[in-house]
Amino acid sequence: MSSVPRIVKESFTRIEPAADTAIAYFYGRLFAENPQLRTLFPPAMDGQRDRLFQALARVVWSLDAPDELTDYLERLGRDHRKYGVLPEHYAAMGSALIATLRRFGGPGWTPETEAAWTAAYRTVADIMIAAAERDAAAAPPWWVAEVVDHHRPTPDLAVVTLRPDRRLDFTAGQHVPVQTARWPRVWRRYSIANAPRPDGTLSLHVRAVPGGWVSGALVRHTRVGDTVLLGPADGALTLDPACDRDLLLVAGGTGLAPLRALAEQELARDGERSVHLVVGARSPLDLYDLPELRLLESGHPRLRVVPVLCDAPPHDGLRGPVAGALGRIRERWDDHEVYVAGPPGMIRATVGALQNLGVPLDRIHHDLLEAERGGARAS
Ligand SMILES: NC(=O)C1=CN([C@@H]2O[C@H](COP(=O)(O)OP(=O)(O)OC[C@H]3O[C@@H](n4cnc5c(N)ncnc54)[C@H](O)[C@@H]3O)[C@@H](O)[C@H]2O)C=CC1
Numbered sequence: 485m486s487s488v489p490r491i492v493k494e495s496f497t498r499i500e501p502a503a504d505t506a507i508a509y510f511y512g513r514l515f516a517e518n519p520q521l522r523t524l525f526p527p528a529m530d531g532q533r534d535r536l537f538q539a540l541a542r543v544v545w546s547l548d549a550p551d552e553l554t555d556y557l558e559r560l561g562r563d564h565r566k567y568g569v570l571p572e573h574y575a576a577m578g579s580a581l582i583a584t585l586r587r588f589g590g591p592g593w594t595p596e597t598e599a600a601w602t603a604a605y606r607t608v609a610d611i612m613i614a615a616a617e618r619d620a621a622a623a624p625p626w627w628v629a630e631v632v633d634h635h636r637p638t639p640d641l642a643v644v645t646l647r648p649d650r651r652l653d654f655t656a657g658q659h660v661p662v663q664t665a666r667w668p669r670v671w672r673r674y675s676i677a678n679a680p681r682p683d684g685t686l687s688l689h690v691r692a693v694p695g696g697w698v699s700g701a702l703v704r705h706t707r708v709g710d711t712v713l714l715g716p717a718d719g720a721l722t723l724d725p726a727c728d729r730d731l732l733l734v735a736g737g738t739g740l741a742p743l744r745a746l747a748e749q750e751l752a753r754d755g756e757r758s759v760h761l762v763v764g765a766r767s768p769l770d771l772y773d774l775p776e777l778r779l780l781e782s783g784h785p786r787l788r789v790v791p792v793l794c795d796a797p798p799h800d801g802l803r804g805p806v807a808g809a810l811g812r813i814r815e816r817w818d819d820h821e822v823y824v825a826g827p828p829g830m831i832r833a834t835v836g837a838l839q840n841l842g843v844p845l846d847r848i849h850h851d852l853l854e855a856e857r858g859g860a861r862a863s
Contacts (some may be wrong), residue, residue, distance in 0.1 A: 489547035491600035496544045499588045506588040507533045514580035521576060524567050526669040543608060554611055559718060561612030565625035566661065566671070566715035569616070574609040581605060619716075626663075627652050627714040632685060634708055637772035641738070642703040643677070645687045646712065654680065654717030656749035657742045657823075659854075661715035662688070664701040671715060672698035673854075675825070677741035679749035689741040689773070721823060721851050723749060729821040729847070730757050734834050736764040736806055736826020740773060742851075743825050751784045759787045760820075762813065764806025764830065766795045807833035811841055818842035824850040831855055 499506055511529060515522045525532055539560065546553040585601055586593055629652075633645035654660065656679040661671040674688040692703035706712070721742050731750060733743040740763055747761050765771045770793075777789045792802040792809040802809045807830070810817065822843055824834045831852045838848055 486603075488600045488603050491597055492544055492547060492604050495585070495589055495592060495597045495601070496541075498590055498592055499585060500541075502588050503537050504533070506584055507537055509587065510536075510580055510584040513583055514576065517580065518573075518576045521573060524569065524573075524669070526667070528670075543604075547604065557608055557611040558615035561615035562619040562716055563661070563718065564612065565616050565619060566663075566713070567669075568625070571613045571616075574613060578602075578605045578609060623653075623716060624650060625715075628711050629714050631706055631708050631710045631712065633687075634706055636703065638769050640692045640703060641770075641772055642690050642692075642706070643687055643772070644690060644702055644706065645685050646714065647683070647685045648714055651684055652686070652714060652717065654686070655722045656680070656745035657722040658717040658719040659742070660686070660688075660717050662698060662702070663713040663715075664698055664706065665711070666701040666705055667697045670697055672696075673718075675719075675721075675738075675741035675745070676717065677744050679745050679752060687741075689738040691738050719851065719854070721825065721849060722746075724821075727821050728755070728757060729819060731759045732810075732817050732820040732822045733759065733761045734764070734806060734810065734822065734824045734826075735762065736830035736834075737766075737770065739824075739826030739830070739855075741825070743823055744773065744777070746823055747780070747787060751780070751787060755786075757786065759784075760790065760813070761787065762790045762792060762806060762810065764792045764794065764809075764826065767793060768796055805833060806830060807837040810834070810837055816842055818844070820847070822848045824848065826855070828852060828855045 511533070542556065543553065546556065582598065582601055582605070586598060589597060627648040627650055629646035629648040631644060632647045634642060636642050652660070654676055656676075659673045659675045661673050663669070663671050674690060677687045677689050688702070690699050690702045692700045702712075719742075723746055731746070733747060735743045743761060747759050750757060750759055761777065763771060763774070763777070771791050774789075774791060781787045781789045790802065790813055792804065792806045794803070794805050796803065802812060806826075817838060818841065820843065822838055824831050831850050835845075835848055835850065839845065
């Protein structure tokens with residue numbers, strides 16, 4: 485095994501405390517040397533800086549796990565096609581990155597360190613470029629999608645249905661990046677709220693969060709007939725086809741979207757698994773999809789939908805945080821496969837409650853890291 489991972493990790497630890505300054509320097513240098521690259525990035529770079537640093541950290545700490553790293557980089561390479569990134573851009577990025585690391589690497593930065601980073605970057609770029617080229621043979625870099633339905637069950641929430649101009653493959657539980665005409669080059673991810681449909685349309689549940697550019701545009705400034713851009717679907721919150729345990733799906737707020745998709749996918753199969761869909765919300769108004777869910781339930785005896793309200797006056801359902809309600813719905817869930825989606829605090833509380841109810845961790849699936857990166861999906 486080469487010494488590259490060790491050297492890269494050690495030097496990265498020294499640079500990490502100055503991450504914010506280093507990333508700002510990196511972009512300043514990249515755009516000064518390659519002004520044409522500025523058009524690939526959004527006008528405001530704040531979120532972009534965080535994302536670059538998170539990606540860099542993930543690559544550095546995965547250098548010892550080549551399979552995991554390759555999988556991640558291939559997805560990243562495919563995903564970068566939607567930004568208009570070309571193979572020749574990688575050299576410019578690499579040169580600005582090495583210059584930045586040299587500048588912030590302190591006295592421990594040696595020719596050996598620089599050689600290790602150069603080798604690591606070359607490997608990373610080669611994997612991303614090759615994955616993007618393979619993908620280009622099979623799929624467009626982005627899809628133009630027409631808004632075919634848009635309704636606002638509450639003032640800050642929209643259910644948006646889109647028809648992509650070409651087939652967009654996805655698996656129930658995945659999310660897609662979305663760009664609106666109002667905010668060019670700003671992409672945000674939203675979970676797809678349905679299993680694949682014969683007509684290729686997909687629905688998103690979008691809450692307009694304070695200061696959220698894309699979520700605000702999708703909720704308040706989007707109409708039927710408008711178009712948005714979509715990137716490729718991604719995400720691992722999907723059903724394991726080999727598993728036949730009964731399903732417990734625990735949703736908080738718009739975290740309902742991916743779990744509704746999983747429920748639809750399971751119910752479309754000729755199976756016998758029971759499906760409990762527990763929907764946590766703050767108030768009755770926030771149970772925006774309940775009428776549709778009741779309709780689904782009425783057509784499928786193996787589905788049970790259980791709303792749980794936390795901030796509501798007494799009503800005929802369950803009250804309190806969704807995590808605390810699980811033990812009141814059923815004493816044990818340890819024979820179930822469980823999927824959880826919602827705000828990070830709700831995911832954490834629910835996973836803890838499930839463990840207390842005897843569910844092994846390897847049967848609890850969630851996207852906590854994605855939800856924490858978060859704004860990602862919400863803003
Ligand atoms: N795959 C995933 O995990 C997905 C996650 N999301 C995330 O879900 C969130 C949805 O937001 P909203 O609809 O505004 O939800 P919300 O803030 O209205 O909360 C929904 C439910 O979660 C509970 N909750 C909220 N914060 C909590 C905390 N700190 N501890 C325990 N329980 C908590 C509430 O009591 C309520 O029952 C967003 O952060 C979004 O990014 C959305 C889609 C998919």
